[in-house]
Amino acid sequence: EAGVAQSPRYKIIEKRQSVAFWCNPISGHATLYWYQQILGQGPKLLIQFQNNGVVDDSQLPKDRFSAERLKGVDSTLKIQPAKLEDSAVYLCASSFEGVGSPLHFGNGTRLTVT
Amino acid sequence: GNSVTQMEGPVTLSEEAFLTINCTYTATGYPSLFWYVQYPGEGLQLLLKATKADDKGSNKGFEATYRKETTSFHLEKGSVQVSDSAVYFCALTPSSGSARQLTFGSGTQLTVLP
Numbered sequence: 182e183a184g185v186a187q188s189p190r191y192k193i194i195e196k197r198q199s200v201a202f203w204c205n206p207i208s209g210h211a212t213l214y215w216y217q218q219i220l221g222q223g224p225k226l227l228i229q230f231q232n233n234g235v236v237d238d239s240q241l242p243k244d245r246f247s248a249e250r251l252k253g254v255d256s257t258l259k260i261q262p263a264k265l266e267d268s269a270v271y272l273c274a275s276s277f278e279g280v281g282s283p284l285h286f287g288n289g290t291r292l293t294v295t
Numbered sequence: 296g297n298s299v300t301q302m303e304g305p306v307t308l309s310e311e312a313f314l315t316i317n318c319t320y321t322a323t324g325y326p327s328l329f330w331y332v333q334y335p336g337e338g339l340q341l342l343l344k345a346t347k348a349d350d351k352g353s354n355k356g357f358e359a360t361y362r363k364e365t366t367s368f369h370l371e372k373g374s375v376q377v378s379d380s381a382v383y384f385c386a387l388t389p390s391s392g393s394a395r396q397l398t399f400g401s402g403t404q405l406t407v408l409p
Contacts, residue, residue, distance in 0.1 A: 185338075214396055214397075221401075221402075222401055222402070223299075223384055223386075223399030223400050223401045223402050224339070224384075224397075224399050225399075226396045226397070226398075229396050237396060272338060272339070274339075274397075283329060283341045283344055284339075284341070284397055285341070286331075286338040286339040286340070287338050288336075288337055288338040289338050
Protein backbone atom coordinates (compact mmCIF):
# COMPACT_ATOMS: atom_id res chain seq x y z
CA GLU A 182 0.00 0.00 0.00
CA ALA A 183 1.10 3.56 -0.58
CA GLY A 184 2.39 5.28 2.52
CA VAL A 185 1.69 8.68 4.00
CA ALA A 186 2.82 11.38 1.57
CA GLN A 187 4.16 14.73 2.73
CA SER A 188 5.48 17.78 0.91
CA PRO A 189 7.68 19.67 0.70
CA ARG A 190 10.56 17.63 2.08
CA TYR A 191 12.56 20.67 3.12
CA LYS A 192 11.71 24.34 3.62
CA ILE A 193 13.83 27.30 4.65
CA ILE A 194 12.12 30.58 5.52
CA GLU A 195 12.90 33.75 7.42
CA LYS A 196 11.22 34.53 10.71
CA ARG A 197 7.85 36.25 10.40
CA GLN A 198 7.22 34.59 7.04
CA SER A 199 4.46 32.05 6.53
CA VAL A 200 4.72 28.42 5.44
CA ALA A 201 2.36 25.55 4.67
CA PHE A 202 2.82 21.79 4.72
CA TRP A 203 0.69 19.21 2.97
CA CYS A 204 -0.16 15.62 3.92
CA ASN A 205 -2.00 12.83 2.12
CA PRO A 206 -2.76 9.92 4.47
CA ILE A 207 -3.05 6.24 3.66
CA SER A 208 -6.31 5.51 1.89
CA GLY A 209 -9.05 4.53 4.31
CA HIS A 210 -7.36 5.93 7.40
CA ALA A 211 -9.89 8.09 9.20
CA THR A 212 -7.50 9.52 11.77
CA LEU A 213 -4.77 11.99 10.87
CA TYR A 214 -2.14 13.52 13.14
CA TRP A 215 0.40 16.32 12.89
CA TYR A 216 3.47 16.04 15.11
CA GLN A 217 6.34 18.45 15.70
CA GLN A 218 9.77 16.89 16.26
CA ILE A 219 12.45 19.24 17.52
CA LEU A 220 16.00 17.99 17.07
CA GLY A 221 16.96 15.53 19.80
CA GLN A 222 13.43 15.16 21.13
CA GLY A 223 10.51 12.82 20.65
CA PRO A 224 7.63 13.93 18.44
CA LYS A 225 5.00 16.09 20.11
CA LEU A 226 1.38 16.01 18.97
CA LEU A 227 0.08 19.27 17.52
CA ILE A 228 -3.36 18.23 16.30
CA GLN A 229 -5.45 15.10 15.69
CA PHE A 230 -8.32 14.83 13.18
CA GLN A 231 -11.01 12.17 12.99
CA ASN A 232 -12.30 12.41 9.42
CA ASN A 233 -12.61 16.20 9.00
CA GLY A 234 -13.27 17.01 12.67
CA VAL A 235 -10.70 18.02 15.28
CA VAL A 236 -10.31 15.54 18.15
CA ASP A 237 -7.45 17.21 20.02
CA ASP A 238 -5.66 20.49 19.33
CA SER A 239 -4.74 21.31 22.91
CA GLN A 240 -1.01 21.60 22.12
CA LEU A 241 -1.38 23.59 18.92
CA PRO A 242 -0.12 27.21 19.29
CA LYS A 243 -3.27 28.65 17.83
CA ASP A 244 -1.97 32.20 17.63
CA ARG A 245 0.33 31.15 14.79
CA PHE A 246 -0.47 27.58 13.78
CA SER A 247 -3.56 26.41 11.93
CA ALA A 248 -4.57 23.13 10.33
CA GLU A 249 -7.42 21.86 8.29
CA ARG A 250 -8.57 18.60 6.78
CA LEU A 251 -11.18 19.37 4.19
CA LYS A 252 -13.24 16.42 2.94
CA GLY A 253 -11.64 14.18 5.53
CA VAL A 254 -8.64 13.20 3.40
CA ASP A 255 -5.71 15.57 2.73
CA SER A 256 -4.56 18.00 5.36
CA THR A 257 -2.54 21.20 5.49
CA LEU A 258 -0.65 22.69 8.42
CA LYS A 259 0.20 26.39 8.31
CA ILE A 260 2.48 28.59 10.38
CA GLN A 261 2.03 32.35 10.22
CA PRO A 262 4.17 34.13 11.28
CA ALA A 263 7.06 31.71 11.86
CA LYS A 264 9.46 32.03 14.77
CA LEU A 265 12.99 30.70 15.15
CA GLU A 266 11.78 28.08 17.65
CA ASP A 267 9.48 26.58 15.01
CA SER A 268 12.52 25.01 13.34
CA ALA A 269 11.72 21.30 13.49
CA VAL A 270 10.56 18.33 11.47
CA TYR A 271 6.80 18.26 10.99
CA LEU A 272 5.48 14.73 10.77
CA CYS A 273 2.12 13.65 9.49
CA ALA A 274 0.69 10.28 10.48
CA SER A 275 -2.52 8.36 9.89
CA SER A 276 -4.24 5.33 11.37
CA PHE A 277 -7.36 3.26 11.40
CA GLU A 278 -9.64 3.82 14.34
CA GLY A 279 -9.42 1.23 17.11
CA VAL A 280 -7.49 0.40 20.25
CA GLY A 281 -3.89 -0.45 19.47
CA SER A 282 -4.01 0.66 15.84
CA PRO A 283 -0.49 1.75 14.95
CA LEU A 284 0.27 5.11 13.40
CA HIS A 285 1.89 5.21 9.98
CA PHE A 286 4.20 8.17 9.51
CA GLY A 287 5.30 10.14 6.49
CA ASN A 288 8.94 11.15 6.00
CA GLY A 289 8.26 14.60 7.36
CA THR A 290 9.00 18.19 6.33
CA ARG A 291 12.17 19.68 7.76
CA LEU A 292 11.58 23.38 8.45
CA THR A 293 14.42 25.79 9.11
CA VAL A 294 13.53 29.30 10.25
CA THR A 295 16.40 31.81 9.98
CA GLY B 296 -1.21 12.75 32.15
CA ASN B 297 0.47 10.03 30.14
CA SER B 298 4.24 9.98 29.84
CA VAL B 299 7.07 7.75 28.61
CA THR B 300 10.61 7.70 29.98
CA GLN B 301 13.41 6.17 27.95
CA MET B 302 16.99 5.45 28.82
CA GLU B 303 19.16 8.25 27.60
CA GLY B 304 21.61 7.75 24.79
CA PRO B 305 23.54 7.69 22.78
CA VAL B 306 24.24 3.97 22.94
CA THR B 307 27.23 2.59 21.04
CA LEU B 308 27.67 -1.16 20.61
CA SER B 309 29.83 -3.50 18.59
CA GLU B 310 28.20 -5.73 16.02
CA GLU B 311 26.68 -8.92 17.53
CA ALA B 312 26.43 -7.36 21.00
CA PHE B 313 23.27 -7.64 23.12
CA LEU B 314 20.99 -4.61 23.18
CA THR B 315 18.65 -3.37 25.87
CA ILE B 316 16.90 0.00 25.75
CA ASN B 317 14.85 0.68 28.86
CA CYS B 318 11.38 2.20 28.69
CA THR B 319 8.92 2.90 31.50
CA TYR B 320 5.56 4.59 31.28
CA THR B 321 2.94 6.40 33.32
CA ALA B 322 -0.68 5.98 32.27
CA THR B 323 -4.05 4.98 33.66
CA GLY B 324 -5.57 1.66 32.75
CA TYR B 325 -3.96 -0.52 30.12
CA PRO B 326 -2.38 1.53 27.36
CA SER B 327 -1.08 0.03 24.15
CA LEU B 328 2.71 0.16 23.91
CA PHE B 329 4.90 0.60 20.86
CA TRP B 330 8.47 0.83 19.73
CA TYR B 331 9.14 2.98 16.67
CA VAL B 332 12.44 3.28 14.81
CA GLN B 333 13.71 6.25 12.83
CA TYR B 334 16.52 5.67 10.35
CA PRO B 335 18.56 8.70 9.24
CA GLY B 336 16.55 10.98 6.97
CA GLU B 337 13.41 8.90 7.22
CA GLY B 338 10.10 8.98 9.04
CA LEU B 339 9.20 6.82 12.00
CA GLN B 340 8.44 3.17 11.35
CA LEU B 341 6.56 0.85 13.65
CA LEU B 342 8.96 -1.78 14.97
CA LEU B 343 6.70 -3.74 17.33
CA LYS B 344 3.73 -3.36 19.63
CA ALA B 345 1.87 -4.95 22.55
CA THR B 346 -1.68 -4.19 23.53
CA LYS B 347 -2.16 -6.02 26.82
CA ALA B 348 -0.19 -7.06 29.88
CA ASP B 349 2.35 -9.89 29.38
CA ASP B 350 2.10 -9.62 25.58
CA LYS B 351 5.43 -9.87 23.79
CA GLY B 352 5.90 -7.87 20.62
CA SER B 353 8.61 -9.00 18.22
CA ASN B 354 9.97 -8.05 14.81
CA LYS B 355 13.32 -8.26 12.99
CA GLY B 356 14.94 -9.95 15.99
CA PHE B 357 13.78 -7.24 18.41
CA GLU B 358 11.51 -8.09 21.34
CA ALA B 359 9.70 -6.23 24.10
CA THR B 360 7.37 -7.53 26.81
CA TYR B 361 4.51 -5.49 28.31
CA ARG B 362 5.10 -5.58 32.08
CA LYS B 363 2.18 -4.05 33.93
CA GLU B 364 3.67 -4.65 37.38
CA THR B 365 6.78 -2.60 36.57
CA THR B 366 5.09 -0.34 33.95
CA SER B 367 7.89 -1.19 31.56
CA PHE B 368 8.37 -2.14 27.90
CA HIS B 369 12.12 -2.65 27.46
CA LEU B 370 13.45 -3.27 23.96
CA GLU B 371 15.95 -6.12 23.47
CA LYS B 372 17.88 -7.73 20.66
CA GLY B 373 20.29 -10.61 21.07
CA SER B 374 22.75 -9.66 18.33
CA VAL B 375 22.72 -6.20 16.78
CA GLN B 376 23.87 -5.38 13.26
CA VAL B 377 25.32 -2.21 11.77
CA SER B 378 22.01 -1.74 9.94
CA ASP B 379 20.22 -1.39 13.30
CA SER B 380 21.85 2.00 13.81
CA ALA B 381 18.92 4.40 14.24
CA VAL B 382 16.92 6.31 16.84
CA TYR B 383 14.45 4.20 18.81
CA PHE B 384 11.30 5.67 20.36
CA CYS B 385 9.07 4.08 22.97
CA ALA B 386 5.46 5.26 22.85
CA LEU B 387 1.98 4.59 24.19
CA THR B 388 -1.65 5.22 23.32
CA PRO B 389 -4.32 5.35 26.02
CA SER B 390 -6.78 2.50 26.35
CA SER B 391 -9.88 4.65 26.20
CA GLY B 392 -11.15 7.98 24.98
CA SER B 393 -11.32 9.40 21.50
CA ALA B 394 -7.93 11.07 21.52
CA ARG B 395 -5.78 7.96 21.12
CA GLN B 396 -2.69 9.77 19.96
CA LEU B 397 0.80 8.49 20.62
CA THR B 398 2.83 9.90 23.47
CA PHE B 399 6.53 9.43 22.78
CA GLY B 400 9.65 9.13 24.85
CA SER B 401 12.61 11.31 23.96
CA GLY B 402 14.31 8.65 21.84
CA THR B 403 17.55 6.67 22.15
CA GLN B 404 20.23 6.96 19.49
CA LEU B 405 21.86 3.59 18.76
CA THR B 406 25.10 3.30 16.83
CA VAL B 407 26.43 -0.17 15.97
CA LEU B 408 30.08 -0.38 14.96
CA PRO B 409 31.44 -3.10 12.68
